[in-house]
Amino acid sequence: TRRSFLKWSGVAAGGTALVASTTNLGMPGSGPKAAAEGLADADKTVWSACTVNCGSRCPLRLQVKDGTVVRVLPDNTGDDSLGSQRVRSCVRGRSIRHRIYNPDRLKKPLRRKAGTKRGDGQWEEISWDEALSEIATKMEGIKEEYGNEAFYINYGTGVLGSTMACSWPPNETAFARLMNTWGGYLDHYGDYSTNQITQAYPYFYGDWVAGNSLDDAENAQLQVMFGNNPLETRMSGGGLTFVTQQTKKASDVRTIIVDPRYSDTTVGIADEWVALRPGTDAALVAGLIHVMLQEDLHDQDFLDTHCVGFDEDHMPDGAPENASYRSYVEGKGTDGTEKTPEWAADITGVPATHIRSLAREIAGAKPCAITQGWGPQRHANGEDASRSIFLLAAVTGNIGKVGGGTGAREGGVGLPIVKTFNTSLTNTDSNKIISSFSWLDAIDHGDQMDTFNAGVLEKPEPGVRAGKVPVDDEGNPTNIKLDVPIKMVWNYGSNSLVNQTGDNNASVEILQDESKAELIVTCDIQMTVSARYSDYVLPGTSTSEENDIHPGENATPMAYGIISSQAIDPLYECRTVFDICGGLAEHLGVSDQYYDGKDREDWLRDAVKATQAEDPDIPDYEDWKEMGLFRKNAGSVISLQEFRDDPEANPLSTPSGKIEIYSDRLARMAEKWTFDDFRPELVGDKLNPLPEYTDTWEGVLDSRESEKYPLQLIGHHYKQRTHSSYGNVDWMQEAHHQTAWINPIDAQERGISNDDDVFLYNDRGTVMIGARVTERIAPGVVSLPQGAWYTPQPSSEITPPPGANPEMPVDTGGNTNTLTSLHPSPLAKGNAVHTAIVQLVKA
Structure with a gap:
């Protein structure tokens, strides 16, 4: 296949990377100069770009000879200083010729x-x-x-x-x-990417609010990142790998990452990994705030002047008694459960002693940069998960501060391109x-x-x-x-x-x-x-x-x-x-x-x-x-600084003009919303006026109580592709294999070793893929990187395991969504595809 592809495309597949490849395959130009600066006898070098949705945009300099792109070069302008850095493309962009000249390329209508x-x-x-x-x-x-x-x-x-x-x-x-x-x-x-958090913003901040930009973390005493993984999701020069690494190098800001998976960002910049169960961020935050309240570590002045709904003295007119967040944490709310660290530990899997030490460290860091990625909100309770992380930033008084943050995804600056x-x-x-x-x-x-x-x-x-x-x-x-x-x-x-x-x-x-x-x-x-x-x-x-x-x-x-220029005629x-x-x-x-x-x-x-x-x-x-x-150089982003300095003169777009920890609008909507019209078998959906923890359908409780499907499934973003883009590129498939990540504890129970073929299945489908046995995933959790190309094989060709639906095909491509649900989240009606339970067995 590779030989016929090379002949068909007219170019060497190895031409972008190794000098040895260009020499062995008879391409013009070799040696160190060719590797660094490209082919000396190319007809032209044209500015182009990789435009897929990783959150970055990286320039590519395409070298063209005889009407064919023969080599891909990175940005050769700028320097290694923040604000004027080179925008180096990642491995995906550097393999773009394998998208242009791909065997799957469409040719005619x-x-x-x-x-x-x-x-x-x-x-x-x-x-x-x-x-x-x-x-x-x-x-x-x-x-x-x-x-x-x-x-x-x-x-x-x-x-x-x-x-x-x-x-x-x-x-x-x-x-x-x-x-x-x-x-x-x-x-x-x-x-x-952001359905749940997008719909959560209006009921907390009034509109979309970014966090401080990640370069501002150099002004923080502590950086806490919930499900935020820029070194993998935005790993190029146009993204945040360079920014986060240089910020860490310059300031050595202590960094804690909260994530079910030990991500590449954890590897690259973290000092501590907090491995929690998927979909339990709001429970962890409640446990943290319980400690802060007990030990008087919260910023009551900020809550009094800038927020509505934290305590009974600052509730909107007409709100029920004991409906504040403090009442919820102290067990005075409708559920009657005190949100102690022990309560949170049972749900999240994070030990209570660790929750206490985290609470003291986060509250004691002045300031603390709190951000979240978009993994925590891609759950069935994702709207409340995202609001709870906003809330942590408010309770610690870090909103609007240099070195602080809003608890949202990091902010960024861009050129105001007007798409007329x-x-x-x-x-x-x-x-x-x-x-x-x-x-x-x-x-x-x-x-x-x-x-x-x-x-x-x-x-x-x-x-x-x-x-x-x-x-x-x-x-x-x-x-x-x-x-x-x-x-x-x-x-x-x-x-x-x-x-x-x-x-x-x-x-x-x-x-x-x-x-x-x-x-x-x-x-x-x-x-x-x-x-x-x-x-x-x-x-x-x-x-x-x-x-x-x-x-x-x-x-x-x-x-x-x-601005990219046309490098070749349309194929x-x-x-x-x-x-x-x-x-x-x-x-x-x-x-x-x-x-x-x-x-x-x-x-x-x-x-x-x-x-x-x-x-x-x-x-x-x-x-x-x-x-x-x-x-x-457009400078750093410090979100809501004017609101912090003078909330009366710079109100938010919420009805109160303040941060709404309790949302009266959500309370009214909860009286009208229905959730079982189309999928009554999935229960647990609700609208909460507060950012409470809700154990929804196929959450922690379901996985604990289910003998059939005892593992929680998530699908992390993977450097092999951007979502599914580049998913069919041979170089990327060779460099980064699609595997199911499973903790050694869960693997040992099932007799599974590294690289064994395994089945993952539930009522919705079956996947067959290789196993990656690693301590980089929390026990009780499986992560199957999202975006692999769905490749269904009839059950007549691959027999599904006992317990799997025999009528369903077996997906050998390893696509996460073979196992996820179409059931949306309650408020945003967003894709809750990190909420799923499965069984995993050796094939």
Whole structure:
């Protein structure tokens, strides 16, 4: 396979890395100079970028010879100082040629063969005119019968880091522009990464609030990171590996990481690892605060002046007696349970003595930088987990301080890129919006979904991340419903039809029912798992085949952006998504509105001009295009500093203007929300006015009491790929194997050794994969890295283990979502895919 791939692509697969490889395979250029500076006889070197959704944007310098990308070089500008650092790409970006010239690369438009099911892999090649004409005709039929609410842009962030080729958020995509010329579409709020925390923010801080940037930790006495793993999730120069390592090196700030897994960040910068059970962060925080209250270690002055709901003296009007957080901790609330360290230890697995010492250390550090990643909130109780970590920052008085933090994900600075093409038309025909995780429900039973049972909300103002709960004149929640199910799904730069969404087998069953979704169109550069389950597959272009602008993220204190230039002609019959949607616009009769007299390059120039109005330091388009990477030192982020200094003059956007530890709005919503309309077998969902600990369905208690499924399953982000992007790249598969992480205690009970093949299974599916036996995962927990490509094998070919569902295929790709649920979290209706229980046995 490797030899035929090399011959087919016309380039050496080893050309990006080792000099020996370039010499052995007969490529021009060798020796140390070639390794550092590239090939001396390349025709050109072009600035490009890796645009996948790791939270970074890294420049790549592509060397081209005879119309082919032959070598990939990193950023050669900047230095090794924070604020002007080089934006070095990680191993994924350096292997990008293996995405451009991949055996899975799409070449021509494809139509699913008549009489076959979605997912059967039976395709016929058709012309672009056939594809666009047929899709447009089907769209017209759907609009006539169901209206524009039946059209949905699927969640997908595979091209998040671009402007013209952007795949998310929906209203910044080319297809959204097309639909906005043609009556609109059903939008979604939130995202798979942050659904729960995004919806938690309004009921605590009023709006999205970042934490202090990680470089500010040099001003802290202590850094505490809950489920935050930047050295693995944002490991490139455009991310936070350099920032965190240099900050630690300069200040030696003591760092504690709270995580079920001993992550790469723990390896790289931590002084202490606190291994807790998944989904129990709110219980740990309650135990910590109990100690602080007993020993008078909390910041009562900050709580009195800046917060509502911590104690009975500072509750909103009309709140029940003993409904404050202090009453909850002291056992005076409705559950009557005191949240002692012993109580927390039983739930979290962290010893009570350790909880006491942690509480004293966190409260005694002045200041303490508290942040959280997005793993803790990706649970069935994730909204309250995230609010509890916010609360810890408030109770210790660290909000708005230099060296402190809000308890949120670290903040970052960026260039204010104005995407004029994407935002100059808006969806004005529909004010309804669903959670990004609810789209399969909206296909299956959309006309039964409303605000109270499924989180159907009002569309927010542009730039606001969370949807708005409709309310009456007195602030009580009111109900709106969807009129029709989703009938067409547009899926661009996304592997979230299947693979990145919960419960792969249930997802496939819904998608294969053509009486539900009548039209599914995928546009991508590869035949992904999701593309298999489509009716039409349209071959898009990679970043190397187009011009674009890429706003950088998370390299704070540096802000930067990249303009990439087309390095090679589009391969095969591939087209840019701008042109594809333009072709659809012509067939639908709205091309004049879609183009607005501008081609792709005109829109890019227009974006730079609009951005210069926001930031006069931005260079002109042609100058920026020549330099490739533009950077500036924008300084650290200190969140809510003005609010801390004067809360009266700088109120938050909450109803009280203060931090709302007790949310009156959530209390009112709890009276209306229902949770068992669609999946009554999963119990434990509830809305809490306080950031309480709730043991939900398939949580700690279920795993303890279940002989059938005694292990909790999580799916950590893995350096082999970004979500599923790069998941089919041979270099990355060779460097980083997909394995199930299991603690030696659990492995010994099952007779499992390192590298043994194992089955993981529950009622939703079965996975067969190799085992990694390691003390880097807490006992009772299994971690199967998320994003591996779902590869179902019929049970007739691989016999599932006793106890597994014999009707389900066995996934040999090791995809976490073969085992997770489509059941959403209670408030955000987000993907609770870190909440699952499984059994693991030797294969």
